[in-house]
Amino acid sequence: xxxxxxxxxxxxxxxxxxxxxxxxxxxxxxxxxxxxxxxxxxxxxxxxxxxxxxxxxxxxxxxxxxxxxxxxxxxxxxxxxxxxxxxxxxxxxxxxxxxxxxxxxxxxxxxxxxxxxxxxxxxxxxxxxxxxxxxxxxxxxxxxxxxxxxxxxxxxxxxxxxxxxxxxxxxxxxxxxxxxxxxxxxxxxxxxxxxxxxxxxxxxxxxxxxxxxxxxxxxxxxxxxxxxxxxxxxxxxxxxxxxxxxxxxxxxxxxxxxxxxxxxxxxxxxx
Amino acid sequence: xxxxxxxxxxxxxxxxxxxxxxxxxxxxxxxxxxxxxxxxxxxxxxxxxxxxxxxxxxxxxxxxxxxxxxxxxxxxxxxxxxxxxxxxxxxxxxxxxxxxxxxxxxxxxxxxxxxxxxxxxxxxxxxxxxxxxxxxxxxxxxxxxxxxxxxxxxxxxxxxxxxxxxxxxxxxxxxxxxxxxxxxxxxxxxxxxxxxxxxxxxxxxxxxxxxxxxxxxxxxxxxxxxxxxxxxxxxxxxxxxxxxxxxxxxxxxxxxxxxxxxxxxxxxxxxxxxxxxxxxxxxxxxxxxxxxxxxxxxxxxxxxxxxxxxxxxxxxxxxxxxxxxxxxxxxxxxxxxxxxxxxxxxx
Numbered sequence: 001x002x003x004x005x006x007x008x009x010x011x012x013x014x015x016x017x018x019x020x021x022x023x024x025x026x027x028x029x030x031x032x033x034x035x036x037x038x039x040x041x042x043x044x045x046x047x048x049x050x051x052x053x054x055x056x057x058x059x060x061x062x063x064x065x066x067x068x069x070x071x072x073x074x075x076x077x078x079x080x081x082x083x084x085x086x087x088x089x090x091x092x093x094x095x096x097x098x099x100x101x102x103x104x105x106x107x108x109x110x111x112x113x114x115x116x117x118x119x120x121x122x123x124x125x126x127x128x129x130x131x132x133x134x135x136x137x138x139x140x141x142x143x144x145x146x147x148x149x150x151x152x153x154x155x156x157x158x159x160x161x162x163x164x165x166x167x168x169x170x171x172x173x174x175x176x177x178x179x180x181x182x183x184x185x186x187x188x189x190x191x192x193x194x195x196x197x198x199x200x201x202x203x204x205x206x207x208x209x210x211x212x213x214x215x216x217x218x219x220x221x222x223x224x225x226x227x228x229x230x231x232x233x234x235x236x237x238x239x240x241x242x243x244x245x246x247x248x249x250x251x252x253x254x255x256x257x258x259x260x261x262x263x264x265x266x267x268x269x270x271x
Numbered sequence: 272x273x274x275x276x277x278x279x280x281x282x283x284x285x286x287x288x289x290x291x292x293x294x295x296x297x298x299x300x301x302x303x304x305x306x307x308x309x310x311x312x313x314x315x316x317x318x319x320x321x322x323x324x325x326x327x328x329x330x331x332x333x334x335x336x337x338x339x340x341x342x343x344x345x346x347x348x349x350x351x352x353x354x355x356x357x358x359x360x361x362x363x364x365x366x367x368x369x370x371x372x373x374x375x376x377x378x379x380x381x382x383x384x385x386x387x388x389x390x391x392x393x394x395x396x397x398x399x400x401x402x403x404x405x406x407x408x409x410x411x412x413x414x415x416x417x418x419x420x421x422x423x424x425x426x427x428x429x430x431x432x433x434x435x436x437x438x439x440x441x442x443x444x445x446x447x448x449x450x451x452x453x454x455x456x457x458x459x460x461x462x463x464x465x466x467x468x469x470x471x472x473x474x475x476x477x478x479x480x481x482x483x484x485x486x487x488x489x490x491x492x493x494x495x496x497x498x499x500x501x502x503x504x505x506x507x508x509x510x511x512x513x514x515x516x517x518x519x520x521x522x523x524x525x526x527x528x529x530x531x532x533x534x535x536x537x538x539x540x541x542x543x544x545x546x547x548x549x550x551x552x553x554x555x556x557x558x559x560x561x562x563x564x565x566x567x568x569x570x571x572x573x574x575x576x577x578x579x580x581x582x583x584x585x586x587x588x589x590x591x592x593x594x595x596x597x598x599x600x601x602x603x604x605x606x607x608x609x610x611x612x613x614x615x616x617x618x
Binding site: 061118127132136 | 299
């Protein structure tokens with residue numbers, strides 16, 4: 001900011017940008033906060049303290065933590081395999097893995113239902129066993145893992161490709177196993193990228209709607225995530241209640257993105 | 272120099288502290304030092320959209336207290352609400368609903384066709400499975416600026432009508448029967464009267480929402496001049512200090528009837544007693560009175576006098592007047608509305 005402030009005439013392009021962004025981004029966000037606090041601070045707190053709202057927020061956060069943790073492991077492993085090994089079909093696999101970014105999340109939800117649901121390909125065998133992953137927290141987690149998978153890969157894989165291979169080769173030459181090399185040589189360099197990717201995954205999971213609405217069954221106090229709560233409250237006409245939770249989600253996401261951007265800044269990257 | 276160090280440390284620590292705090296908040300109720308409410312038994316209840324407030328605010332607390340008083344056990348009622356058609360589809364795809372209160376019998380029939388419940392099993396319950404009723408009425412803006420008095424007025428040119436979508440909403444099917452029936456019963460000598468009124472109204476439909484609740488939300492957000500919906504929904508909308516609406520009672524309209532379906536396959540043996548108790552509670556005097564306070568009309572007519580907000584209807588009719596839902600769906604919804612009205616409108 002201070003660097004740009006020193007440049008001449010920054011005020012014109014910055015002003016134009018703000019004017020463009022005002023109706024696109026800033027005013028809608030502002031409207032949400034205005035409605036969230038339309039009844040004052042005490043109403044805002046009361047809206048957040050209903051059992052349904054509290055549960056929805058907590059459930060969303062727990063799912064987001066689990067999604068970020070599992071995808072941090074899976075994504076790092078996937079990035080490692082896809083960068084370090086040559087094998088037929090690698091390109092195709094890369095494309096498939098990135099597909100969740102492009103296909104509608106509702107389709108993800110439907111496809112999970114058709115696999116794991118009681119009438120699904122695998123689900124119809126599990127159902128008589130009493131195993132029902134769909135319409136349960138496990139189903140929500142599955143959907144979130146699917147939808148957010150590409151984000152961690154996106155931050156880790158480019159860095160993995162850029163890593164100096166000489167250290168790695170040196171480690172292997174002096175007799176380190178592949179695992180030791182990965183743990184002591186490759187992983188330390190990736191830590192900031194994994195951290196950033198995990199936070200992005202977390203934020204996306206927190207806001208996931210399309211796939212969740214298909215697989216969760218939308219049971220209050222059981223499988224209703226915060227975005228589903230917001231939607232159902234809005235539909236019910238409880239605009240203040242919906243916006244109170246929405247404001248919390250937006251604030252948490254905002255802080256996370258500040259952290260992400262901060263961790264990407266040059267000072268952090270050097271550490 | 273020192274200050275920079277502090278800033279660096281704070282910057283490095285902040286994400287960890289922030290995420291740690293979030294984690295702690297999220298996990299709080301499940302931490303071991305809380306008395307464990309998570310192992311309580313639960314009943315899973317699904318209902319059509321406008322039931323949300325009556326069930327959550329009145330029926331659920333009343334029943335849970337009655338159960339606690341008689342057995343000493345605290346249990347939980349988990350509920351989910353959406354358009355009746357949506358709820359039906361959710362149950363067919365396998366949501367763990369133990370009880371479902373649907374907006375209309377054809378949705379229960381669909382559950383039977385899908386093998387979820389025995390055909391017509393709900394008819395064995397009290398009142399043929401009907402838990403409560405609600406006449407279909409018209410909601411207009413404060414002061415009734417268009418002077419809407421009856422369904423005929425909705426067919427006037429220039430009136431914008433908000434209507435739920437028959438694909439997902441039970442209220443929409445009821446509305447169609449109400450509109451068709453109002454026309455047919457006003458002119459019993461003319462076999463085309465029902466079709467003409469339905470066509471006139473549907474020419475003016477400007478929005479089709481997924482459920483009665485969603486339609487009310489659209490209307491509240493300023494869309495349209497008139498809304499056709501349940502009386503229970505209209506009275507809730509005209510209440511609670513919202514920008515005032517007015518409820519218009521048509522001279523002739525349908526009384527909707529809402530069947531309860533018990534999904535036996537989702538009820539494990541130990542939960543059976545509690546589920547059955549809830550079923551009995553719904554038809555108990557206390558339960559029916561709770562529905563009346565929530566602006567649903569009781570299946571016990573004498574209880575309806577307790578709610579002074581219920582308006583008078585000259586000629587209320589049931590779907591039986593058109594041969595029950597099996598006939599009404601084939602003749603009116605599919606035959607007249609889908610086959611002729613939508614055809615005529617080119618939708």
